[in-house]
Each structure stands twice: as structure tokens, then as C-alpha cells.
Amino acid sequence: MLILHCPCCGIDAAEIELAPGGEAHLKREGPGSSDAALETYLFTRDNPRGVVLERWRHAYGCGKWFLAARDSVTQEVYGTYAAQTHAPPQEIVDRITARHPGWTGAH
Amino acid sequence: MSTRLATGGRFTDRGKQIGFTFNGRRFTGFQGDTLASALLAGDQLLVGRSFKYHRPRGIVASGAEEPNALVGLGQGARFEPDQRATTTELFDGLVAESQNHWPSLAFDVGEINAKLARFLPAGFYYKTFLWPRAFWKHLYEPVIRRSAGLGKAPHPEVRDADRYEHFHVHTEVLVVGGGIAGLQAARNAARAGAQVLLIEETAHWGGRTPVDGGRIDGREPEAWVAETVAELEAMDNVRLRLRCMGAGVYDHGYVLGYERLTDHKPGAPGPRHRLWRIRARQVVTATGAIERPLSFAGNDVPGVMLASAMRDYVVNYGVAPGDRTVVVTNNDDAYRTAILLKKSGLDVPAILDARPMGGGALMQEARDLGIRVEPARGISKVLGGARVTGVAICDQAGGGSMLEEIACDAVAMSGGWSPVVHLWSHCGGKLTWDADGAFFRPDPSRAPTGADGKPFLIAAGSANGHLGLQEALACADGAGKAAVEALGRGFEESPVPRAETTEEAPLLPVWLMPQGARADLRMKAFLDYQNDVKVSDIQLAAREGYESVEHAKRYTTLGMATDQGKLSNINGLAILSDALGAPIPQTGTTTFRPPYTPISFGAIAGEARDAVFQPLRRTPMQDWHEASNAAWEIVGQWRRPYCYPRPGESRRAAVNREITATRESLGLLDASTLGKILVKGPDAGRFLDMMYTNMMSTLPVGKCRYGLMCNENGFLMDDGVVVRLSEDSWLCHTTSGGADHVHAHMEDWLQCEWWDWKVYTANLTEQYAQIAVVGPNARKLLEKLGGMDVSKEALPFMTWAEGTLADTPARVYRISFSGELSYEIAVPANRGRAFWGKLLDAGAEWNITPYGTEALHVMRAEKGFIMIGDESDGTVIPQDLGLHWAISKKKEDFLGKRAQQRPDMARGDRWQLVGLETLDGSVLPDGAYAIAPGKNANGQRNTQGRVTSTYYSPTLGKGIAMGLVIHGPDRMGEVISFTAEAQDETRDELTTVEAKIVSPVFFDPKGEKQDV
């Protein structure tokens, strides 16, 4: 059972307080998008062994969404950060690349 | 025979006799016995029948690894199946029953399965699936159900008499296992000042060292254990718990402990089991090692036991499992059993040592005691059926030709030891093969890691593969210090306790006895006692191509029983790797999963039963519903009145009465459970245009609009009436079950996608009591209450107004879910109960009738209104339901719009909403399928639709239904057939009901009644 730091309210929350929301930083595809782009948006997920950037909601806490950079194999948490971003902050990227040299992001 | 010795028994108090029954027969044991030791003392060797072949089975082990001695324990509200006799502490009045026998333990019809063994090979279950279906249904299943299976489940109507609880705890260091390794590790961590929790699954500290002997720091192990425990107990930073098993290790140092508080004294005050939910910064697993059986023919005959278990029974309980015991081994440790038995005055006719040169100093000690030692020999087969009568001995190197028969009544076997690596593996710790010990042990370079990416788990002692006394103590000493270091604490240097023990000669891996055992012997050499998996089964699986250990496991069911292969895992793996011609490390091992041994459902549930199982949400009028004898419908965490039956009235009659009264005069519904979400801000209109399929930004202040909400896949998710409260605020009504989900959905999009939009949401569901006043006399009632103009002119259909009704502040919405003249009135929650009372009093002259959810459902179905969860199921788009009118063509975008353009959503042959009327007026079965000509690829009847809602309509005096039918709206008037319940279940025929496709609006199709 994971413990993740909620950057919105500052609490180290156990997983029972949290609701998972799947992969982070998806680009929404609306009307006018191609079938392939829509399929990628709706269904195609990386699900890597290793670094995952994912959405969590502090559902039984402050109610806010945040993002986490986690290693799906070692359960190392590289950091949590605001949901209102398009990429992890540099300090988290640095921590990830220290463990996974050459890591260029989930996509 | 198996008997109590004249003296001895570390754990037993011979002054305290305990009476118990097994299969109705009375036995006597002593305080401190386990059920297993007491049964052995009473010469009850036969304790159960095996799962598949119903072979007689006896006690093999002395602890949690026991595969055979599973019993049904207790009676009535305290009955529990599959309890291990070896871990059941004896108490006065204990009642136990053996399992898997029919009609009796001694005479068992299922034993015939053993005669049919060659028809029940590996993969039997999978293979028979391929055979004609009829064989499975009429032959295999009845036979298997009758004769197989572990214990019986408790009766479903019987409520567990005991209480259970959860206990949350944080600790710096958790030590699992209270043997010498756990004690030494805990002591080092505690001396450094760390918070320490030490848990031990049995009722005793010290593990097996006091049985196995040797000396620690010049003292008997028992004295060292007592001293160490005393030191730990005196420290404020240490907590110790006996009878508390480390059940599972999970991410980020989360560990479950399973404490059995009153299993040994049923009915004592307090909870029976306590689930410890532990967060530990460092975990030390000092969980010991388990001895392995040897694989020879008849190794499952009652009287064949692990050599170490036999020592345990003699030393701990003063019980001798046999008078004449043959010891068979591939290592030195088993000699300790022979020596102990001999010194206890028992006969040891021979030690068969599979190693060509035998063993070391312990062998010499045995010989000096006059015991015959036969190196390079093994057991060809065990003689005897219900108990051991002798062994046929052979050369280990051969095929099993008998050299000699030796009469005996017990066999002590040892195939070496396997570290208990389960907890290490639970959370991703990897293993490495130790060729010297012939076992897998934890690989410290690949330990489970925590949030900081560093290991949080350290294996100690024999659990880490250090079987020797000195090695185990040294390893544990280091583990305790390493845990302290990982916490960033310092520790004072202290010496490792000094052990004295007899040096042992190396073990020789023996995976099959004899090495070249003939086929008939391999078919009787059991690997997994609990699931009846033999050497020959694994070899067959390998021949049939199951080369992955995970596949072979599932194909043969090796290690898949409740013991999770504690005894069988390595032996089965070795046989598989031999059959594949690959080394064991390359063949790999299966994954261990929590819990280590089964834990009770009660412990998992904890206090979460009855009223505290989940929160119960109550509307302001709940007490009135309760006092009015409401029948209940569960809606999420709400309980809503289903109907209000009068004394002697059936539910069906109550529902019909409520509908008729409402349609003819006046009905009243508690609609407080409807979700009410306030959406406010400069961008609220734009936001709601994305949330709903129709346009909400253009809704004028003062008006209401029915809206549909879809997810990004385009599927219908929720519906409800949206109200424009003011220039910048809207109130969104959701379904009763959907409020929290819809609110979370809105917040998700606001926080994570359109975070720059200026919108606030608030879930106001419980802030208001909401009451629907429904029926032709609804307006008269509100006029009588007074305070607001509720006329057609002042408050037309689909508008709302705010004011005061009967001195109560109120918002009145003219919306209708019944097709009648209807007002939904929201008042502050704390005024709801009083307002409800005023409506009832004032409405008496019109026979005001409160109605429940079923009347609500029937009335909406009469009107053809859809219900989320009935007409929608997560695969239905609004277009399927003929709701095109509620989908904006003007909007560029809304959630689900793009997905609804996918080819599959736009294809012409989707099932679409229609009304259905049976030709005979009967009510269609809910969920029934409309059948179509022909069969599909699986030989099943083709279908062309299904029923989504179906009711008896008292208004129309017949059954009405809605359903989704292919090309439905184009087929009005056509009669199609629906499946009905078979009249006679033994006949495999389909009975059908004919129904005509009609408009889904059965009542008042022009909507004249609601708009008056």
C-alpha cells in the first residue's frame, strides 16, 4: 500500500485515502481528431515496467488531484507534483534520470 | 503405536487434563498441547482424507506448514473449516471433525478415486473440458463435487459469534519471527533505541532451537531465550506479541499481522482475531526454515512424518509418534531425531542415508548408540495403508528393487530445509539458488524497496539461508544492526552470541527416492499432499509441454492448495527441472502471495459488519419512513422507501395503490437523495456545455432543462434536471446514486484539463430536503399551504421559483418524472421533516399518499422516461435511447461527442429503445433476450434485443416494458419472441414469450397531464 505526498494539502497519504486516475499528461482529442488519435487518447496506455507518471486524487482528504512519478517495479516515488502541468518539474526529472539514465518521458 | 511418553513436554502441563472430541470420539490431552499432539498421544494417526484420491492421511508436520491435518473446528456460530490441527492450541471442550470423508473417515467411498488414479492425471480438469459437454455435466461434475473439495463452508444463515478488530500501528522496526534470530535482531535494534515491534506466530518464543539443541553463550538455548525476552520486555521502546503472524508484506513497508487472541480460549472477552495494519520503516523477517519431505512411494501413509516434527512432538509435548521409527535422510540433521528417539527409550531399527558415504559426527553418535546406519540406501516404498507397517529399502542409486523389509510403525524423513522466503517475496524481493543447501534464499541485492528506492526488508537467520546455529545468530545480529543503520541511528558494537553445536556434513540433494524409481513407485510418490500431486503428474506436465513453472503449477495444481506448497514447492520444481533437463535456477520458482497462511474473513472484515459495514445516509424524513413501515431499496449508501405497505398489504398491492392514488389525486415522494451540485463562476456556462450533451449556457435564469451527461467514450453516464439559478450559477440535479461520482467527474475536468476556467463546484446534496408533490391535486395543496403563486401562468412547466411555502423557505421546481402535474420542492434540510408533516396534514383531504421508488419507477416507465442503470449500462449512447433531441448539434464540443462519431457508434444496426407489450398482457422477465433465427459461432441462439425495464402497470392494467431491439424504432407493431424462465429446469428447452414492439411512451403520449 503506497504512501504518496499530496502536494495540495501537504499530507503523506496512504493509498486508502487516494483514488487512482491512470496515466498523466494525456492530450485530449476532441471533434476533428483522427480515429487513430482518438484511439490513442482513449485506449492506448504505455503501462511501462519502470517509470510511470500517473494521476491520483486525494479522494478521502482534500479532494484535489495531483500527479506522481513512481517506479512500477521498485515502488520508488520520484516525487508528486501539481496536476496543472504538462510535464514533471525538472527536480523530479533529475531524480528519475539519476536512476534511469536516458529516460525521456512516458511518451 | 503413537503414544504419550512417561515424561517430557516443554509446553505441556501434565497436571491439567483437557477433554476434547474428534469425530465424536472423546480424547484427553494436556494443557499446552496442540490438537495434533493430543491426537497423536491418543494414537489417532488417521486425521483426514486427501483431496483427490481420498487417501488416508496423517499428521506430517508440527507447524503452519501442515498440509494434511485440516479439520472442521467448533460448532454452530463458531464452526470453522480447514483449521490446521498443528496450530490449534487445545482447550477444554474442543470439537473437531475430519474432512473429505464420505461416509466416514475409516471407510470412505471416495477412496475408489485412488483406484481410478490413472484416469485422473495432471490437467484432468482442463482435459475434461474438451470432452462432450454432457459428460461434464452429468458425470464428472457430480462425482467431483461429491468426493472432492476441502472443508464445508459454514451455514450461510449462521452468524459468526465472535468479534474482530483492526489495529493500526507505526513502528520503526518490525521483526517477524520470535526464534533466536528474531530475538537477536530485535535486541540489537532495541538497544540502539529504535521503536521495535516483535511478532511471533506461535504461543512460544525461541523457535526450534530449544528442540534442536546446542548452546548459546554457554547456556541452554531455552535459558538464552528467556533472558533475551526478559530484556526486551523491560524496554519501553519494544512491543512483543505472541500468536501474531506476519501475514503479508506490501508496498512501502506496509505489513499485515494476524493475531489470534482467543482461539485457544473461545468465548473469552474481547476480539477473537486482530488484524495489525503495520507501517514499518524497516522489516526484519526471521521466519525460519521448513523441512522438506523426501519423494518416495507411500510417503503419504499415516505415520510418515518430517524428522524435525517428530522431534518437536517428543520434546515439546512428550509424545512419540511411533514405537519403531525408521529415519530416512539426505542430511545430518535428521540424525538428531534418531538420537533423541533412542535416548527416549524408543526403537530406531535403521537410519537410511541416501548419501553414499553417510554423514559426519552425528552419524557417529547414532552408531555409538547402537543404531544401524545404512548409507547409500533409501526407501523403495512404505508398507501399510491406513498406517505404516514397515518399509522396503533399496539402493538410492537404483530403480527401487527391494533389498529388505524393515518392520516399523513410523518413518521420519528429511529432504533438507527451505528458508521461509514468503514475506521476502510478497513485495517483489528476488531469490537466488543456493547450491550447497539446495534451496532458494533471499538475494539481498534485489530486496523489496520502499518509496526512497532503498531496501526496507532484511531477512535474518535461517530465513536467509543460514541454517547453522552460529551462522543464524551472526546473520540476525547483522540484520538488527543494519535495520538501525537504515534508520540513520548509531549502535554500539557488541559481540555476536557464541554458539556451540555439532558440525554437520554436507547435504546431498535428493529429489526422487530411489533416484531411478520405477513408474509404479513414482505414481505413489507425493509432492503436494494437499492437492494430491505426484512425481508422475509433474513429469507428465513436462512431457505435455508445460515448461514454464507457472504453467506446470496451474496444470497440475502443485502448490495451489491452502498451504501454498510450503512442503512441495522445491521438490516439485526439482522434478520439473529434471524432466526439462534444465538446472533449477533456470527453471525458476513460482511467486509467493500473501497471506502466509490463511487468515480469517472475520479478521479481514474487522469491525465492518452490520451497521458499520458502510455509512448509512439518511434523508431528513428517514425517521418518518421508518415509523411508516417502509420496505427498503438500497440506493448507494442511501436506503430509500421502496413502498409503504399497510398492515396485511403485499408490496405489490402497496405499489399499485400508491400509483393509482398519485395518478388520480395526490402523491408525495421523498426525493432528497437526488444529487444537487452547484456550479458557479464566470466560466460555469461554458463548463456545463462540455459536461452535458445539450446546451446549458443558453438556459435562461428561472428555467429548468433535462440534461444528459456522457463520458469521453461517448457512453451515457448520468442524467438530471439542470436549473439556472442566476447569471453565474447553475444547480445540476444528478441521479441518487450518482451525485458523488458526478461531482468527482466535474472536479477532475476542472482540476486536470480546464484548470484556467473560473468555476467552482459544491455538492449540496445533503443541504436540502427535496419533496415531489405529484398528481392532479398538487397545485391545490400548495395553494392551501400558501405563500407563493404556483399557478400555471406564474410557474409554468420547466420553470422554478423561490419563495416561502407554509412559512418555510423553498425553491419550487415545476418538473415531472411521472407525467403528472408535479412540483419538486427543496427546503433547508433541517426544515424538511416539519415541511413533510405539513404536506401530509394539509393533503389529507385529497388522500395524499406517500409513494416509494417502485411507484416512481413504474410511473416513469409508463411515460417512457429512461432510468440510468436500467436503460443505460455503460455501453449505451444517448442515440440508442432516441434522445437525439437532447444532444446539441450546435456545440463544437462536449465530453463524448468525438467518441459518438466512431464507426461503431454510428452504425445503423445498434440496438435501440422501444416499448414492448406482451400479447397476453403478462410481465416480461427482466433482462430477457429477444431471440433471432439461427445460431452464432458458439452454437448459441442469436439474439436481437433485450428487456431493460419491465413492470406491471396498474394504470394500464397490463405488463409494460422497455427494451433495446435492433432497428427497433423501424419495427413498430412487429411481434418478437423473448426468452422466459424454463417451466421445467430438467428439460433443456427454451420457452418464449411473444411481445409486440410499440412506442415506449405508454401513457399520455402528448404530455398533457404534466403541463396544466
Ligand SMILES: [Zn+2]
Ligand atoms: Zn490532499
